[in-house]
Amino acid sequence: xxxxxxxxxxxxxxxxxxxxxxxxxxxxxxxxxxxxxxxxxxxxxxxxxxxxxxxxxxxxxxxxxxxxxxxxxxxxxxxxxxxxxxxxxxxxxxxxxxxxxxxxxxxxxxxxxxxxxxxxxxxxxxxxxxxxxxxxxxxxxxxxxxxxxxxxxxxxxxxxxxxxxxxxxxxxxxxxxxxxxxxxxxxxxxxx
Amino acid sequence: xxxxxxxxxxxxxxxxxxxxxxxxxxxxxxxxxxxxxxxxxxxxxxxxxxxxxxxxxxxxxxxxxxxxxxxxxxxxxxxxxxxxxxxxxxxxxxxxxxxxxxxxxxxxxxxxxxxxxxxxxxxxxxxxxxxxxxxxxxxxxxxxxxxxxxxxxxxxxxxxxxxxxxxxxxxxxxxxxxxxxxxxxxxxxxxx
Numbered sequence: 001x002x003x004x005x006x007x008x009x010x011x012x013x014x015x016x017x018x019x020x021x022x023x024x025x026x027x028x029x030x031x032x033x034x035x036x037x038x039x040x041x042x043x044x045x046x047x048x049x050x051x052x053x054x055x056x057x058x059x060x061x062x063x064x065x066x067x068x069x070x071x072x073x074x075x076x077x078x079x080x081x082x083x084x085x086x087x088x089x090x091x092x093x094x095x096x097x098x099x100x101x102x103x104x105x106x107x108x109x110x111x112x113x114x115x116x117x118x119x120x121x122x123x124x125x126x127x128x129x130x131x132x133x134x135x136x137x138x139x140x141x142x143x144x145x146x147x148x149x150x151x152x153x154x155x156x157x158x159x160x161x162x163x164x165x166x167x168x169x170x171x172x173x174x175x176x177x178x179x180x181x182x183x184x185x186x187x188x189x190x191x192x
Numbered sequence: 193x194x195x196x197x198x199x200x201x202x203x204x205x206x207x208x209x210x211x212x213x214x215x216x217x218x219x220x221x222x223x224x225x226x227x228x229x230x231x232x233x234x235x236x237x238x239x240x241x242x243x244x245x246x247x248x249x250x251x252x253x254x255x256x257x258x259x260x261x262x263x264x265x266x267x268x269x270x271x272x273x274x275x276x277x278x279x280x281x282x283x284x285x286x287x288x289x290x291x292x293x294x295x296x297x298x299x300x301x302x303x304x305x306x307x308x309x310x311x312x313x314x315x316x317x318x319x320x321x322x323x324x325x326x327x328x329x330x331x332x333x334x335x336x337x338x339x340x341x342x343x344x345x346x347x348x349x350x351x352x353x354x355x356x357x358x359x360x361x362x363x364x365x366x367x368x369x370x371x372x373x374x375x376x377x378x379x380x381x382x383x384x
Binding site: 007008022032034037038041042044045046047080082083085086165166167168169171172173174175177178179180181182184185186188189 | 199200214224226229230233234236237238239272274275277278357358359360361363364365366367369370371372373374376377378380381
């Protein structure tokens with residue numbers, strides 16, 4: 001398998017609000033420490049430019065920044081430099097709007113947004129199609145939801161919805177950490 | 193993308209001993225709760241028959257069984273049946289030898305073992321090759337290491353070593369949760 005060095009113009013966001021709970025009610029979820037580690041490491045592996053952790057909650061933003069500081073500037077950075085270079089990709093933002101503005105400031109154009117969801121939508125785009133779109137070089141923001149997934153409003157406002165990951169069994173309850181890893185590999189793995 | 197229902201004759205093991213630490217010394221690692229959740233959910237998604245959590249440490253076996261019991265028979269099973277059906281795939285064993293014997297009891301033949309590693313070996317097999325091997329229907333055991341990875345002895349005793357996951361950047365420090373998800377998707381995803 002060849003492994004050409006293609007650097008995608010891709011950003012990733014992990015949303016903690018607005019997401020839904022088990023009863024499909026809008027909630028703000030709590031941060032999960034390993035989401036930050038696992039998704040930043042996958043983002044680093046596949047050349048994602050930044051990994052945005054999105055929460056409007058003040059205490060959760062403090063927690064996120066504390067975790068990041070430990071691994072990028074604290075004892076963790078000395079102990080594990082590989083972890084440092086992954087967690088350095090993380091930026092903490094209040095909302096998807098703030099993320100899009102941050103990217104626009106860097107790229108001089110707003111990113112196209114791509115929502116991910118375990119359900120299939122009539123106009124979902126496939127992985128091959130999205131690979132081609134990413135190859136175009138225009139900035140794209142891939143959006144993942146915590147808890148029971150992204151709020152319907154976020155999905156309907158996105159420019160694209162990516163088709164769900166299907167395995168071999170019909171079971172579709174991957175963790176967001178696993179889903180993010182698989183999606184990045186499908187889009188950017190195998191020497192794209 | 194088509195999604196034929198192919199049920200692989202595949203087992204997964206997550207090893208906590210013998211694995212290596214940062215200084216390449218043999219250690220027994222502690223259990224990580226989310227390893228059990230994430231890898232069992234990925235295993236369930238891709239039709240893996242059992243997910244073995246391997247540790248010889250008595251307290252760690254008790255901890256593993258406590259986590260599994262909570263989600264398969266306790267309050268967690270009622271709260272989240274999807275989690276229940278994933279964690280029901282987990283079996284706790286002392287060693288890879290015990291895992292192989294358990295599989296032999298079920299399959300009437302010992303599984304071929306496939307070690308995973310972030311380093312490339314001269315005789316590593318690729319994903320396409322391993323897909324074809326899995327399609328043969330003979331039982332295979334895919335082995336993942338916690339901490340800094342499997343001990344050299346486990347890798348050299350395995351029937352096959354799978355080539356490492358390469359992204360686009362040369363960074364090869366995925367979590368074992370992410371690596372397991374990506375490898376299962378590469379082997380069994382896309383309607384194999």
